[in-house]
Amino acid sequence: MTTKTNSNDLVGKASSSPLLSSPTRQRLVTKDGHCALRPPPAPPGLWPWASARAWLLTLHDLWGAVVGLRWRWVLLAFCASFLAHWLLFACLWYLLAHLNGDLAVQDHDAPPVGHVVCVKHITSFTAAFSFSLETQLTIGYGTMFPSGDCPSAIALLAVQMLLGLMLEAFITGAFVAKISRPQKRAGAIKFSPQAVVGQHQGQTCLMLRATNMLQRPLMNVKVSAVLYEECEGQALHQTSLDFQLDRLGHRPCPFFIFPLTFYHPLDRHSPLYPALCDGSSGHFELVVFLSASQEGTGDTCQKRTSYLRQEIHFDRRFLPATGLDTRGRYKVNTQHFDTAHSREPLAKDCVVQINGDGSDRME
Known part of the structure; x- marks a missing residue:
C-alpha cells in the first residue's frame, strides 16, 4: 500500500498545532545539560x-x-x-x-x-x-x-x-x-542551538549538529535521545530515539574532531512523527545525549542538551561547517555552525511506502 502525503501540508499541520500557543513550561534538561527538575518541598509538619x-x-x-x-x-x-x-x-x-x-x-x-x-x-x-x-x-x-x-x-x-x-x-x-x-571534557562539546527538519538522501529527517571545540579528538561517539511527551495533562511519557551518522548508520563515529550532523528519519514509526508532522501530540521535549570516550584515558564523557518545539525548524538544512583555508588546510567555520540554517524547501511530494517487512520509508 502506498500513500502520498504532501510535505508542505505536514509542515502546515505542525505550524498550526496548538503547541505554539501552549503556555511556557520549564525544561526538564537545560540547554547546557543540567537537570532542571527539583524535588517537591516537604510538608510543614x-x-x-x-x-x-x-x-x-x-x-x-x-x-x-x-x-x-x-x-x-x-x-x-x-x-x-x-x-x-x-x-x-x-x-x-x-x-x-x-x-x-x-x-x-x-x-x-x-x-x-x-x-x-x-x-x-x-x-x-x-x-x-x-x-x-x-x-x-x-x-x-x-x-x-x-x-x-x-x-x-x-x-x-x-x-x-x-x-x-x-x-x-x-x-x-x-x-x-x-x-x-570526564564531565570537564564534555564541556568542550557543543550542540547546535536548533534542530532542523529537511531532506537527506530522499528521506525527511530531523537533523542536529555537534562539534568538538578542542583539537584533542574523541572516540566512539554515539548520539541517542529520549522524547518526553505530556500525556493527559500532567503525566510525562518517555520514548527512546536513535540517531545515525551519514554512511556510518548506527555505528559509533571512531574519530570526533570536526562538526558532525546526526539524522533521525521521520517516518511513521518515529515517535516524533505525531508531534512534528501530525500535530496530534501535546507539549514535548527532546533530550539528546552524546557519549564519547577520551583518547588519552579511555574515560567516557556525556554531553546533554534539549530541544523544544519552537527550537525545531522546518524546510532547513545545515550549512557546511568545514572548509579549506588559503594554505589548503581544513578549518571549521564556527559562524556557520552557530547560525546553522539555510532555507531549503522540502520535496513537494513525500511518498510513504509501507513495505512488506512492515517498515516505512520516505521517498
Missing part, C-alpha cells in the same frame, strides 16, 4: 524529618557530594575541614595540659620533682593551637614536643596523626577526582 533524611542520604554518598560541588565550595570545605581539625585537637591538647597540671608549672624546663610535663611549653591555648598545627603538618616541633613518659600525650598524638592522614587523603582524592572528571 514533616520538614525536620525530611531535612534530616536528606542529610543522611547526602552522608551516604559524601564522596559524590564533595566531587560534585563547585570549586568555590570545595576550596571552602578544604579550608574549613583543616581549620576545624586543628581547633579540635588544640582544645584536646589544652585540656590535656590542664588536667595534667602543666599550665600551673612556671618553668617547663625544670618542672617540680615527680611531675611529668606531657607537652613542653604548652602554657596557653595559642601554644596548644600552634602545637596542633605543627603536629598535623609535620613541620618540626622546635621547643614544643611531647614527652615519652606521658602515655596520654602519645595516644592523643597517634589519634591526631591517623585522623589527619585520613582527612588529607580524602581532600586530596577529591581534588584529583574533580580535576580529572
Whole structure:
C-alpha cells in the first residue's frame, strides 16, 4: 500500500498545532545539560524529618557530594575541614595540659620533682593551637614536643596523626577526582542551538549538529535521545530515539574532531512523527545525549542538551561547517555552525511506502 502525503501540508499541520500557543513550561534538561527538575518541598509538619533524611542520604554518598560541588565550595570545605581539625585537637591538647597540671608549672624546663610535663611549653591555648598545627603538618616541633613518659600525650598524638592522614587523603582524592572528571571534557562539546527538519538522501529527517571545540579528538561517539511527551495533562511519557551518522548508520563515529550532523528519519514509526508532522501530540521535549570516550584515558564523557518545539525548524538544512583555508588546510567555520540554517524547501511530494517487512520509508 502506498500513500502520498504532501510535505508542505505536514509542515502546515505542525505550524498550526496548538503547541505554539501552549503556555511556557520549564525544561526538564537545560540547554547546557543540567537537570532542571527539583524535588517537591516537604510538608510543614514533616520538614525536620525530611531535612534530616536528606542529610543522611547526602552522608551516604559524601564522596559524590564533595566531587560534585563547585570549586568555590570545595576550596571552602578544604579550608574549613583543616581549620576545624586543628581547633579540635588544640582544645584536646589544652585540656590535656590542664588536667595534667602543666599550665600551673612556671618553668617547663625544670618542672617540680615527680611531675611529668606531657607537652613542653604548652602554657596557653595559642601554644596548644600552634602545637596542633605543627603536629598535623609535620613541620618540626622546635621547643614544643611531647614527652615519652606521658602515655596520654602519645595516644592523643597517634589519634591526631591517623585522623589527619585520613582527612588529607580524602581532600586530596577529591581534588584529583574533580580535576580529572570526564564531565570537564564534555564541556568542550557543543550542540547546535536548533534542530532542523529537511531532506537527506530522499528521506525527511530531523537533523542536529555537534562539534568538538578542542583539537584533542574523541572516540566512539554515539548520539541517542529520549522524547518526553505530556500525556493527559500532567503525566510525562518517555520514548527512546536513535540517531545515525551519514554512511556510518548506527555505528559509533571512531574519530570526533570536526562538526558532525546526526539524522533521525521521520517516518511513521518515529515517535516524533505525531508531534512534528501530525500535530496530534501535546507539549514535548527532546533530550539528546552524546557519549564519547577520551583518547588519552579511555574515560567516557556525556554531553546533554534539549530541544523544544519552537527550537525545531522546518524546510532547513545545515550549512557546511568545514572548509579549506588559503594554505589548503581544513578549518571549521564556527559562524556557520552557530547560525546553522539555510532555507531549503522540502520535496513537494513525500511518498510513504509501507513495505512488506512492515517498515516505512520516505521517498
